[in-house]
Amino acid sequence: MLELKAVNLKRAKVDTLVVPVCEDREIHTGKTLKSLSAAAKALAEFKGKKGDVLTLFQPAETCINRVLFFGLGNAESLSGETFRAFAGRAVKFCIDAGLPTMTIATPSVADLKIDAETIFRTLMEGVGLGNHIFDRYKQDKEKKPVKTVVLMATAAQKKTYSGLAESVAVVCGASVMAREWVTMPSNDKRPEVFAEMIRKAVQSTGLKIRVMDDRWLEKQQFGAMLAVGQGSNAKPRLVTVEYAPRGAKKTVVLVGKGVTFDSGGINLKPSGSIETMKMDMSGAAAVAGTMLAMARLKPSVKVVGVMPLVENMPSGAAIRPGDIIRSYEGKTIEIGNTDAEGRLILIDAMAWAIKQYKPDTMIDLATLTGACVVALGEKIAGVFSKDPELADAIVASGKKTFERCWQLPLPEDYKELLKNEFADLNNISSGRWGGAITAALFLSEFVGDTRWAHIDIAGPAWAKKASDYCGAGGTGFGVRLLCDLIETL
Numbered sequence: 312m313l314e315l316k317a318v319n320l321k322r323a324k325v326d327t328l329v330v331p332v333c334e335d336r337e338i339h340t341g342k343t344l345k346s347l348s349a350a351a352k353a354l355a356e357f358k359g360k361k362g363d364v365l366t367l368f369q370p371a372e373t374c375i376n377r378v379l380f381f382g383l384g385n386a387e388s389l390s391g392e393t394f395r396a397f398a399g400r401a402v403k404f405c406i407d408a409g410l411p412t413m414t415i416a417t418p419s420v421a422d423l424k425i426d427a428e429t430i431f432r433t434l435m436e437g438v439g440l441g442n443h444i445f446d447r448y449k450q451d452k453e454k455k456p457v458k459t460v461v462l463m464a465t466a467a468q469k470k471t472y473s474g475l476a477e478s479v480a481v482v483c484g485a486s487v488m489a490r491e492w493v494t495m496p497s498n499d500k501r502p503e504v505f506a507e508m509i510r511k512a513v514q515s516t517g518l519k520i521r522v523m524d525d526r527w528l529e530k531q532q533f534g535a536m537l538a539v540g541q542g543s544n545a546k547p548r549l550v551t552v553e554y555a556p557r558g559a560k561k562t563v564v565l566v567g568k569g570v571t572f573d574s575g576g577i578n579l580k581p582s583g584s585i586e587t588m589k590m591d592m593s594g595a596a597a598v599a600g601t602m603l604a605m606a607r608l609k610p611s612v613k614v615v616g617v618m619p620l621v622e623n624m625p626s627g628a629a630i631r632p633g634d635i636i637r638s639y640e641g642k643t644i645e646i647g648n649t650d651a652e653g654r655l656i657l658i659d660a661m662a663w664a665i666k667q668y669k670p671d672t673m674i675d676l677a678t679l680t681g682a683c684v685v686a687l688g689e690k691i692a693g694v695f696s697k698d699p700e701l702a703d704a705i706v707a708s709g710k711k712t713f714e715r716c717w718q719l720p721l722p723e724d725y726k727e728l729l730k731n732e733f734a735d736l737n738n739i740s741s742g743r744w745g746g747a748i749t750a751a752l753f754l755s756e757f758v759g760d761t762r763w764a765h766i767d768i769a770g771p772a773w774a775k776k777a778s779d780y781c782g783a784g785g786t787g788f789g790v791r792l793l794c795d796l797i798e799t800l
């Protein structure tokens with residue numbers, strides 16, 4: 312789909328050329344590109360400001376059919392995200408216009424603030440992520456993804472960055488897969504079915520997958536996870552996917568919350584909160600997507616994805632507030648609220664994974680709390696870890712990928728809020744505030760001294776509106792973050 316290619320714009324036949332333009336300076340070096348952007352900027356309606364768009368047809372002395380100019384603003388303000396957003400907007404423009412091919416003029420001046428590798432990588436990401444259309448439930452699929460994207464490059468750049476193009480394509484493909492799963496409605500991804508979809512996705516990748524059913528979970532005494540699932544007539548599943556390269560010295564376990572629908576249970580969610588709860592398996596989708604990418608990126612560490620899948624429903628068989636359950640790890644928990652279900656499935660999956668894999672590092676991703684969205688808004692994830700290096704590495708990967716993360720604290724004294732009269736713990740806090748923190752502290756009670764981080768993705772996992780390189784719905788948040796992070800662990 313994406314290729315790096317040297318293109319001679321004086322002679323080559325190009326259907327759609329896409330040119331990014333800065334407001335205050337030239338960012339291209341080729342003669343044709345320089346005169347094209349000068350011609351565009353000479354027009355009143357295009358100044359290269361952020362958001363400016365202009366189309367010119369059949370410019371003189373070329374064989375180019377149309378040129379799309381996109382303003383990027385001042386060169387000083389350029390970042391990787393500028394190029395992701397630009398490339399995403401450009402593919403979307405072509406999709407909307409029904410253009411099957413496009414050629415992107417890569418900025419080539421040497422003295423930009425950003426290095427060439429970042430420019431190439433983020434342009435590729437914008438293309439790979441922006442070229443996705445969720446239309447599997449539409450009868451007429453009016454829009455088609457762009458078929459071929461050419462990224463202009465010198466022969467030397469082609470050599471240097473063609474490996475990068477492959478790995479970016481892998482990661483974006485995995486991210487798009489996660490989006491599809493998240494946006495898919497709950498009636499088509501109940502635990503058993505979602506488990507089979509993951510199985511289908513990983514088959515012929517060389518990854519080892521296991522799907523454990525409810526009878527296995529009962530035998531193993533996954534008391535907390537089973538308690539959440541008991542209100543639904545769709546039985547829970549535990550899915551594990553292993554990437555185990557020969558000679559691996561370290562093991563990383565990724566755990567993803569997989570609530571295929573969160574009704575709240577007996578503490579039923581009200582209108583306004585319940586409608587998008589098909590997205591409550593975004594953690595599991597991100598983990599499954601990351602595992603798919605691992606098979607192709609082949610990092611040197613062992614990586615295991617663990618995905619507890621349940622549906623949280625109210626029924627005559629559902630858990631009640633006040634019920635006391637026994638978790639896999641052994642601690643008993645009083646159910647203060649049946650809507651605090653994510654932490655219950657995570658603690659069983661994490662305690663089991665620690666015993667099973669003895670990981671050097673464990674990271675869980677979960678759409679865990681509305682409180683985290685209150686704290687950080689809809690675009691930034693919360694990170695919790697007692698290991699400052701791990702937290703810093705996650706925040707750094709968040710910067711690089713623009714899957715932004717912000718560390719929040721795990722104060723020991725707040726554990727007080729989880730105390731219970733009758734059981735070892737309550738599944739909700741006795742206080743009103745700091746819900747993202749108390750949820751993370753609850754999890755921390757079940758990880759022993761394993762090096763662990765929790766990422767609350769309740770905000771960024773879902774987008775109400777489309778943005779530059781992501782449609783409305785599931786965002787695939789976490790896949791790019793984890794793929795980048797694992798390289799650093």
Ligand code: BES
Nearest residue numbers: 648650651653678679680681682739769
């Ligand atoms: N899945 C929700 C959290 C959520 C909220 C995700 C908004 C995405 C967007 C989670 O299971 C939940 O219901 N959390 C409760 C916890 C409370 C009962 C302690 C919440 O945040 O209200």
Ligand code: MN
Nearest residue numbers: 573650651652
């Ligand atoms: Mn809930």
Ligand code: ZN
Nearest residue numbers: 570573591653
């Ligand atoms: Zn939930």
